[in-house]
Amino acid sequence: MPKTAYVRTKPHLNIGTMGHVDHGKTTLTAAITKVLAGRGTGTFVPFDRIDRAPEEAARGITINIAHVEYETDTRHYAHVDMPGHADYVKNMVTGAAQLDGAILVVSALDGIMPQTAEHVLLARQVGVDHIVVALNKADAVDGEDSELIDLVELEVRDLLTEHGYGGDSAPVVRVSGLRALAGDPRWTASIDALLDAVDTYVPMPERYLDAPFLLPVENVLTITGRGTVVTGAVERGTLRLGDRVEVLGAGAETVVTGIETFGKPMEEAQAGDNVALLLRGVPRDAVRRGHVVVAPGSVAPSRRFTARVYVLSGREGGRTTPVSTGYRPQFYIRTADVVGDVDLGGIALARPGDTVAVTVELGREVPLEPGLGFAVREGGRTVAAGTVTAVL
Ligand SMILES: Nc1nc2c(ncn2[C@@H]2O[C@H](COP(=O)(O)OP(=O)(O)OP(=O)(O)O)[C@@H](O)[C@H]2O)c(=O)[nH]1
Numbered sequence: 001m002p003k004t005a006y007v008r009t010k011p012h013l014n015i016g017t018m019g020h021v022d023h024g025k026t027t028l029t030a031a032i033t034k035v036l037a038g039r040g041t042g043t044f045v046p047f048d049r050i051d052r053a054p055e056e057a058a059r060g061i062t063i064n065i066a067h068v069e070y071e072t073d074t075r076h077y078a079h080v081d082m083p084g085h086a087d088y089v090k091n092m093v094t095g096a097a098q099l100d101g102a103i104l105v106v107s108a109l110d111g112i113m114p115q116t117a118e119h120v121l122l123a124r125q126v127g128v129d130h131i132v133v134a135l136n137k138a139d140a141v142d143g144e145d146s147e148l149i150d151l152v153e154l155e156v157r158d159l160l161t162e163h164g165y166g167g168d169s170a171p172v173v174r175v176s177g178l179r180a181l182a183g184d185p186r187w188t189a190s191i192d193a194l195l196d197a198v199d200t201y202v203p204m205p206e207r208y209l210d211a212p213f214l215l216p217v218e219n220v221l222t223i224t225g226r227g228t229v230v231t232g233a234v235e236r237g238t239l240r241l242g243d244r245v246e247v248l249g250a251g252a253e254t255v256v257t258g259i260e261t262f263g264k265p266m267e268e269a270q271a272g273d274n275v276a277l278l279l280r281g282v283p284r285d286a287v288r289r290g291h292v293v294v295a296p297g298s299v300a301p302s303r304r305f306t307a308r309v310y311v312l313s314g315r316e317g318g319r320t321t322p323v324s325t326g327y328r329p330q331f332y333i334r335t336a337d338v339v340g341d342v343d344l345g346g347i348a349l350a351r352p353g354d355t356v357a358v359t360v361e362l363g364r365e366v367p368l369e370p371g372l373g374f375a376v377r378e379g380g381r382t383v384a385a386g387t388v389t390a391v392l
């Protein structure tokens with residue numbers, strides 16, 4: 001049976017759940033799909049299907065399983081559920097880079113924890129402009145603990161303000177993912193309220209549909225007999241079936257012979273879409289996460305750039321000692337993870353908490369442009385965040 005094509009009827013946005021480990025991100029994601037399945041604009045995705053490893057490709061060129069899709073009355077959303085564990089922050093960095101808005105999940109029982117703060121900081125750095133707060137586990141702080149939840153709300157608003165998110169105006173919605181998942185009407189209504197807040201608070205971003213096509217590769221899959229598939233969110237431009245593309249990093253130029261979004265074929269992918277692309281004649285081993293699919297000849301990758309970099313303080317989970325010229329951390333740029341040499345120019349030391357101008361020489365070429373945000377990591381933790389000021 002031929003698969004039903006994707007029909008673009010509502011504006012599409014990319015959102016995601018972020019926050020500290022165990023605060024209820026995955027439970028909330030499942031609850032959202034359940035509530036929307038009830039309205040008839042989504043398919044229920046149970047908890048244990050969301051965190052699953054993305055090894056499947058049997059049903060076609062499906063997308064990374066950590067993404068779910070659903071619709072509200074006014075919008076179509078792709079939702080990525082980001083793990084809270086510290087080891088996964090690098091996924092968060094690259095996952096968040098494509099988010100038009102985020103749902104920050106904070107347990108009302110625990111309040112702000114280290115990854116709550118780290119995720120807010122990273123979201124700011126990778127260009128997420130709008131955060132809606134889900135004050136989760138509100139079912140567990142009813143009654144005499146209700147003052148506690150008020151304090152947690154104040155604390156979260158302060159955290160947002162500290163990172164330039166306007167904590168006074170951001171929606172903070174008290175929810176219970178667990179109780180909504182169980183069908184409790186009071187808490188099902190809390191999910192409706194959260195979705196309304198997302199619909200109204202997160203604006204439709206500007207999409208650069210006329211710019212040359214660019215998609216950072218998030219995942220690579222093989223479909224036996226059909227070829228190699230790359231998945232990711234289209235950063236800009238438009239791609240039609242049969243268009244030629246260049247895979248930067250793989251040194252390959254080819255034709256796109258299939259485009260899908262959430263298992264549905266499409267004729268044309270646009271900026272903002274979460275898609276899987278079938279690439280003709282490209283060997284599986286040639287393409288990796290971090291490569292970039294572009295309109296041929298539209299982008300010249302480079303290795304050297306100048307940037308403004310903020311060195312995280314120890315309190316923010318960063319270093320406790322300064323860095324100097326010759327420092328060689330990992331740079332997370334779009335979906336790529338590349339080593340780079342840092343030159344501080346005339347400055348002797350950059351201390352935790354400082355913002356400095358640096359010159360970076362990467363270990364390999366990647367597409368760069370002024371304004372592009374990146375994270376700097378070392379030994380499994382984020383130590384700095386920056387923005388490209390010029391490409392050399
Ligand atoms: N009381 C209560 N418990 C909840 C609620 N939401 C989640 N939990 C519980 O909190 C625990 C963690 O939930 P998850 O959804 O796995 O949390 P997570 O944020 O996805 O965790 P990581 O992906 O590991 O970072 C589970 O035991 C849930 O049952 C809620 O609304 N109320």
Ligand SMILES: [Mg+2]
Nearest residue numbers: 025026051083
């Ligand atoms: Mg989870």
